[in-house]
Amino acid sequence: MAATSFADRLAAAIDRVGSPACVGLDPVLEKLPAEIRASVAASDHTAVARAFVTFSRGVIDACRGRIGVIKPQAACFERYGAPGVQALHDVIHAGHNAGMIVVLDAKRGDIGISAEHYAAAAFAGASPADSLTVSGYLGPDTIEPYLKHAGRGLFVLVRTSNPGSDAVQSLRLADGRTVAEMMADHVATIGAPRMGACGLSDVGAVVAATKPADAAALRARMPNQVFLIPGYGAQGGTADDLRGLVRGKRENDRPSSSGLLVTASRSVIYAFKDGEARWADAVAAAAAGFAAEVAGIVG
Amino acid sequence: MAATSFADRLAAAIDRVGSPACVGLDPVLEKLPAEIRASVAASDHTAVARAFVTFSRGVIDACRGRIGVIKPQAACFERYGAPGVQALHDVIHAGHNAGMIVVLDAKRGDIGISAEHYAAAAFAGASPADSLTVSGYLGPDTIEPYLKHAGRGLFVLVRTSNPGSDAVQSLRLADGRTVAEMMADHVATIGAPRMGACGLSDVGAVVAATKPADAAALRARMPNQVFLIPGYGAQGGTADDLRGLVRGKRENDRPSSSGLLVTASRSVIYAFKDGEARWADAVAAAAAGFAAEVAGIVG
Numbered sequence: 134m135a136a137t138s139f140a141d142r143l144a145a146a147i148d149r150v151g152s153p154a155c156v157g158l159d160p161v162l163e164k165l166p167a168e169i170r171a172s173v174a175a176s177d178h179t180a181v182a183r184a185f186v187t188f189s190r191g192v193i194d195a196c197r198g199r200i201g202v203i204k205p206q207a208a209c210f211e212r213y214g215a216p217g218v219q220a221l222h223d224v225i226h227a228g229h230n231a232g233m234i235v236v237l238d239a240k241r242g243d244i245g246i247s248a249e250h251y252a253a254a255a256f257a258g259a260s261p262a263d264s265l266t267v268s269g270y271l272g273p274d275t276i277e278p279y280l281k282h283a284g285r286g287l288f289v290l291v292r293t294s295n296p297g298s299d300a301v302q303s304l305r306l307a308d309g310r311t312v313a314e315m316m317a318d319h320v321a322t323i324g325a326p327r328m329g330a331c332g333l334s335d336v337g338a339v340v341a342a343t344k345p346a347d348a349a350a351l352r353a354r355m356p357n358q359v360f361l362i363p364g365y366g367a368q369g370g371t372a373d374d375l376r377g378l379v380r381g382k383r384e385n386d387r388p389s390s391s392g393l394l395v396t397a398s399r400s401v402i403y404a405f406k407d408g409e410a411r412w413a414d415a416v417a418a419a420a421a422g423f424a425a426e427v428a429g430i431v432g
Numbered sequence: 433m434a435a436t437s438f439a440d441r442l443a444a445a446i447d448r449v450g451s452p453a454c455v456g457l458d459p460v461l462e463k464l465p466a467e468i469r470a471s472v473a474a475s476d477h478t479a480v481a482r483a484f485v486t487f488s489r490g491v492i493d494a495c496r497g498r499i500g501v502i503k504p505q506a507a508c509f510e511r512y513g514a515p516g517v518q519a520l521h522d523v524i525h526a527g528h529n530a531g532m533i534v535v536l537d538a539k540r541g542d543i544g545i546s547a548e549h550y551a552a553a554a555f556a557g558a559s560p561a562d563s564l565t566v567s568g569y570l571g572p573d574t575i576e577p578y579l580k581h582a583g584r585g586l587f588v589l590v591r592t593s594n595p596g597s598d599a600v601q602s603l604r605l606a607d608g609r610t611v612a613e614m615m616a617d618h619v620a621t622i623g624a625p626r627m628g629a630c631g632l633s634d635v636g637a638v639v640a641a642t643k644p645a646d647a648a649a650l651r652a653r654m655p656n657q658v659f660l661i662p663g664y665g666a667q668g669g670t671a672d673d674l675r676g677l678v679r680g681k682r683e684n685d686r687p688s689s690s691g692l693l694v695t696a697s698r699s700v701i702y703a704f705k706d707g708e709a710r711w712a713d714a715v716a717a718a719a720a721g722f723a724a725e726v727a728g729i730v731g
Binding site: 159161178206208209211212213214215216217218219222238240241242243244245246247248250251253254257258259268269270271272273274275290293294295296297298299300301302304305306307308312315316319 | 458460477505507508510511512513514515516517518521537539540541542543544545546547549550552553556557558567568569570571572573574589592593594595596597598599600601603604605606607611614615618
């Protein structure tokens with residue numbers, strides 16, 4: 134399976150559910166449904182990890198058929214040490230069992246042999262992810278090791294929405310490009326020889342939609358990249374902002390042709406009220422609403 | 433203990449052994465001593481993790497009294513999943529038991545709440561590291577969450593030695609600075625209010641010594657930062673290159689006053705010949721030689 138291009142597998146998952154919506158799995162103990170977090174002490178990492186798996190499986194079940202892509206946040210799991218990492222693997226496995234594409238949001242970045250180890254951790258273990266978020270600050274050569282794993286994809290950090298991001302990514306180079314645009318050009322170059330049959334590259338980019346003009350300029354430089362858009366509804370970015378990032382219309386357009394992968398986390402996975410017994414129903418409704426909203430944006 | 437400034441604890445550890453030398457723990461199964469790797473299958477993550485702990489403990493014992501700082505490479509451990517992460521924690525614990533400062537080389541970088549989770553993973557678990565390597569591409573605000581852990585330190589990626597690093601870090605901004613110099617200025621600003629009594633900041637920088645002119649320009653912008661110099665002997669950088677990065681001489685100079693922390697990994701931890709029974713003796717000799725060499729450079 135993994136030998137098929139990541140972009141093609143991603144496109145198939147998106148088109149199967151009819152929406153390029155992605156649900157971020159960012160479990161935090163104090164926000165879990167009451168029945169799951171009950172009697173779990175934060176200091177008991179094994180118990181927290183077990184609760185994360187129970188919750189994530191519930192979210193995945195609630196999203197089944199509505200959402201084609203999940204994005205577990207590695208940091209949430211790693212803070213609970215080895216049991217947390219085991220839980221992360223269990224969640225990746227559960228996502229695959231539900232027929233979903235899994236983007237591991239771990240934002241790794243190191244040189245040479247260390248990048249190879251991180252790539253193996255993400256793509257060659259018992260529960261390999263389909264794609265990984267990575268940082269390119271150390272240079273384009275540090276992205277290549279991940280691409281030795283056939284059929285796996287990447288999302289390179291290009292433009293984020295946090296207040297301090299401008300102080301690095303918006304700075305202008307002597308050649309007129311911003312730092313983010315420079316990174317975008319690297320991504321386009323690395324991604325060019327890794328095109329799927331769907332017309333999208335296995336190498337995508339993390340691009341926040343909160344600065345529409347900046348993001349549109351990045352789209353011009355990365356016409357074949359899937360834009361992983363973080364934090365829809367939380368980190369900002371309106372439907373109109375996203376419409377401006379859809380790739381140029383083509384024949385037989387499908388939701389995947391938009392080249393967007395729009396992520397929401399908290400607004401979906403914590404859609405229930407505290408103490409609500411049928412919490413999974415609330416998550417299912419939020420997932421359906423989110424998927425429909427994103428489908429409408431790219432449709 | 434951790435409430436004391438990281439910089440002061442680092443300086444004490446360096447001055448106790450008389451050298452700002454740091455040994456990188458980058459365990460790789462096929463390079464382990466024959467007696468340790470014997471009958472360990474790469475697919476058996478628990479067995480590999482156990483072998484890494486045995487080896488790392490042996491290296492730490494061999495370095496005791498000679499080396500004050502170790503730097504485990506997270507990627508090497510993480511590729512073996514949850515057992516690997518447990519092994520990493522065991523190695524951090526062993527380093528502390530030997531009185532060493534532990535720099536966790538994990539190169540994390542994420543925004544807001546995710547950075548808080550990574551900080552908790554590094555600094556608030558059962559085996560907290562003393563310091564962590566981080567990426568600043570997402571902006572200076574993404575560095576702050578790690579600094580909420582009193583007495584813990586950071587090394588921010590500024591300049592690396594890999595061939596592709598120039599394609600990002602050497603680019604010139606419209607204001608005349610390089611991208612690396614821009615990052616250095618952020619590091620100096622973030623580090624300014626976090627000064628130890630020793631005159632060094634808790635916020636240091638990863639700076640490769642392979643481009644001496646570039647590195648000297650970075651020293652001018654970061655006079656109070658400890659420079660974590662990677663890969664001495666492997667990634668290049670000569671003694672003369674390093675001498676140019678020592679901070680201006682002050683009264684009562686000690687090895688820590690140099691503001692350098694010079695790392696070697698493979699040349700020390702794999703100093704034995706394949707099949708050599710007394711492999712730890714070879715590591716001890718290499719560690720002593722490395723420490724003396726670095727002491728000579730900064731002395």
